[in-house]
Amino acid sequence: MATCWLIDDDKVATTAHSIILFTDYLEALKIRFPCSGEERGVSKAMFHPRFSRSSTTQMATQAMTEYLPQVSLQKNNAVVLVTRPTLPDLSIDTIAKLIQKNSVPQAALEQGMGGSLAELDLAMVLQTITNARKEGILVITDERNRTVARIFCQEGKVLHAQYGGLLNEYALYQIFESRMDGNFHFRSAKSPDWLSRRPIQRPADMLLIESHRRYDELPKLQQEIGGADSLWQRVSPELNTSNLTGDSLERAKLLWPVLDGVTPANELWRLAGLDDYSVFQTIAELRHLMQINLQPSNERPYNRNAVPIPVAIQVQLKPYDEIESLTVEPLESKPFVRKGNLLGSLREADPNHLVHNLVLSPESSGCPMFKDGHVIGMHCGSLPPEPDTSDGTRLQQMLWVDVIVQCLVQGGEATLARKLSQSAIDIPKPAPGAPVPKAGCTEVARVNCSKCGASHLESSRFCKTCGQKLISDIEYKPRKAAFVNSTLILVLLLLGISVGTVMVLARAPQPNILPPEYVMKPEIPWVTLEGKYNDPRSGQENAFKLYQPGGTLRNGTNFYMKVNVDEPSYIYVFHQSSSGGDIDTLFPPSQEDMAKEKAENAAAKTAKTAKNDGGAKDLKFAKAAPVSDTGRKNAEEYLLSAGDYFTCPSNLETRFANIQVKQQQNVLHDCYALGDPAGAETFIVVSSHSPFAIYGDQEATNAFFAKAADFLKKHEPSSGIEVEADLLKSGLLSVEKKSSSSALQDRPRSKVFLTKLAVLHK
Structure with missing residues (x-):
């Protein structure tokens, strides 16, 4: 698995x-x-x-x-x-x-013609489909009806094929060479339902003849290279291309990076993007040119107990760092190390998702990635290339090791999370006055464009020079239900379509949006909120519990809210007290707010108050007077990255990729204290891809909050909604203050994300 x-x-x-x-x-x-x-x-x-x-x-x-x-x-x-x-x-x-x-x-299989490949020859099935000039997809499945391979036929031709990571001719050849004996069914379709290369040009008969030739010659080639499970290792780091031409050169370029001496020959097709016949043929050619050696099977016993592997969250990472992967050798389950390079982050302002060039099998997903002997990440999988112009580069994705710490914190293992975060490793101290290097990687990966040769990878995944797409989309887009196009209906009405037709259209299924407000519920929220509380009467200072929405807390309880950012954006946090009045803007803070907060914190820490008070801030504190834009920090400074988080009050649990902050030492003193009157403290958090134009305008903030609260109440989201900004307030987002960050280049500018946390108390 x-x-x-x-x-x-x-x-x-x-x-x-x-x-x-x-x-x-x-x-x-x-x-x-x-x-x-x-x-x-x-x-x-x-x-x-x-x-x-x-x-x-x-x-x-x-x-x-x-x-x-x-x-x-x-x-x-x-x-x-x-x-x-x-x-x-x-x-x-x-x-x-x-x-x-x-x-x-x-029953889920849309099946016309079907059967078992153990009883019917695949070539005969394909000939039947092409001779009848059927249009559709031949689907090959395993014993549990899970799709293994697909072949698209149209007008008597085999135009597309897909098997594992292989496409077209190589995919079709490997289907035959793998001797598949599963089930098959044919379903009608106008086009392939997978991302495909340009159509196969060879006639169907020639494809089948070539497939059978390769199948027949495969045992001889297999014997020539020492068997299907033989291991081959590069003699030198670089491929010598002087004696290779044409197809041989192209195949050798694809195979060379994965000739590591540990992957069996019959498994290399999954890594190189070639079928078994092409792999074995290329191995024979490279052996003849003395560029590879046959590796003996390692018979050394590995009798070692399992011990934890040290992690290194503090290490600074940058493009072209040498990294290693630790995987399990597929034949004898022995450990194996592969070497390669980190290329950088997948998206700007997103330190969690990184790109590397170590070509690994699907079963290697989850393996640790090392730098200087410490784990700095975890491999996920291969990034899909853009098929029409791919130069064979197999980019891979990994996660920064800090995501493991975040899993532990979420699971209630805060002590272990701190232990891993503070693992002692030798990191050179910066020179006096020099900036402290940031942990992780903040530079976007640089990849050579296969069309023009330029080197860059922007968040939109397009070449900045020629516009060529570098890698295919990786975001999941679930199947969408059909919906009525209101613009089309209007056009039809203007053209004078009959009343009867209009009545039919009026009864059609409704769109998966809520007109006219265009409110959407995203699959993944831009922001998530966590409330945490501590009742000082319990006698456990700083032992905070997670607040469950809908629960009621006692007055005097200490409370703070954590904001987790999962989408690069500007974040605004607003609060309405149970006593009503003006809306507080809790984040970003103004210079005046920060000075006031600093003074209040200092006073609270020196005050000799009862233990059950704890010096916490009272949520009933007087609202700040409206502050002009010049009195606040530029909102551009608060463009946050995916993976950032902060708290209200500030700096209790905080991590910003691009903003330096100082953590508070005494959590209890810096919390809010819930007090009279009984009711709800309502926090609304807004995430947007443009700064707010109303920033610092108290009257506009009050009106916006009321409208946002109404939207959230009306649609009752479990995790938040996306909504057109102008529906909340005309001119809500600043047109002049667009960010230059490429992290927001392909983000929708007109929408904002809203989410809410209401804390009940009495």
Whole structure:
């Protein structure tokens, strides 16, 4: 399924997508440590707080019938599993439910012609389809009806094919060479339903003849290179191209990076983008040119106990850093290290998602990535190339190791999270006066464009010089229901379509938006909120619990709110007290607010008050008078990055990628204190891709808050809504103050995201 690694005595980290379909059946998972042979069960899963379990579950289910390489590339795709020493027995009922959850019902297959490849030859099936000039997709499935390969036929031709990561001719050849004996069915379609290259140009008969030739000659080639499981290693780091031409040169360029001496020859097709025949043929050519050597099988026993691997969150990362991956060798389950380079972050202002060039198998998803012997990340999967102009570069995505710490915090393992965050490693101290280097990587990856040769990768994933698309889209776009186009209806009416037609259209399904307000509920919120509270009467200072929305707290309870940012944006936090009055702007703070807060904090810490007061700020404090724009910090300074978080009051739990802050030492003194009158403290947080034009205008802020609260009440979102900004207040967003950051280049400027936390108290 995937690779995992030990972060503590009883906890392992891996990619969340790999276990998402087992979330309700963790007892069915088995973790095996190959060096010691130890096997463990799983008792608990701690997902990243901003990993979308619902959309990834939907995507993983959809991937059983479609090829979706993006499933491993979802944001914050990390989970920490708590292990247990024994493997529980599974009931027959549990096994049946697992099989059902990981299978496709026969009724779900839109099936015309169908059967078993164990009984019907694939070539005969394709000839039948092409001779009848059928238009559609031949789908090959496994024993659980999960899609394995697809072939698109049209007007008597085989135009497209997909198998694993292979497309077109190589995919078709590998389908034959793999001797598939699963089931098949043919369904009508006007085009392939996967991202494909330009159509295959060869006639169907020639394709089938070539496929059979390769299939027949494969055993001889296999014997010539020492067997299907032979291991081949590069003699030198660079490929000598002087004696290679044409197709041989192109195949050698694709195969060269993965000739690592540990991947069996019959597994190389999955990494190189070639079929088995092309792989074996190229190995034979490179061996003849003495550019590769046959590696003997390593018979050394690996009898080592499993021990936690040290992590290094504090390490600064930058493009072209040398990094290594630790994977499990597929034949004998032995550890193997591959070397390559970090290329940078996938998006600007997003330190969590990084790009590297170590070509790894799908089963390596979740493996640790090292720099100087310490874990700095976790591999996710291969980024899909843009098929029409790909130069063979196989970009890979990894997560910064800090996501593991965030999983632990979310799962209530704050002590272990601090331990990992403070792991002692040797980091050179900067010279006096020199800036302290930031941990992680903040530079966007630079990739050579296959069309013009320019080197860059912007957040839009297009070449800045020629406009060529560098990599395909990786964001999940769920299937959308059909809806009525209101503009089309208006045009038809103006053209004088009959009343009867208009009545039919009026009865059509309604759009998946809420006109005329255009309110949407995004799959992944731009911002999430967490309330935390401590009742000083409990006698446990600084022991904070997570506030559950709808719960009622006692007056005198200390409270603060954490804001987690998952989308590069400007963040604004507003508060309405239970006593009413003007709306407070809690973030970004004005210079006047910060000076006032500093004075209040100093007074609270020196005051000799009772323990049950704790010196916390009272939510009933007098509202600040309206402050002019010149009195506030430029909103541009508060463009936050994905992965940032902060609190209200400020700096209790804070991490900004691009803003220096100082953490508070005494949390309790800096909290809000809930007090009379009883009611609700309402916090509304707004995320936008342009600064607010009303920033500092108290009257406009009051009006905006009332409108935002009305929208949130009307649509009752569980995690927030997207809405057109002008529907909240005309001119809400600043036109002049557009950010120059490329992190926002392809973001919608007209929308804002709203979310709310109401804290009840009495």
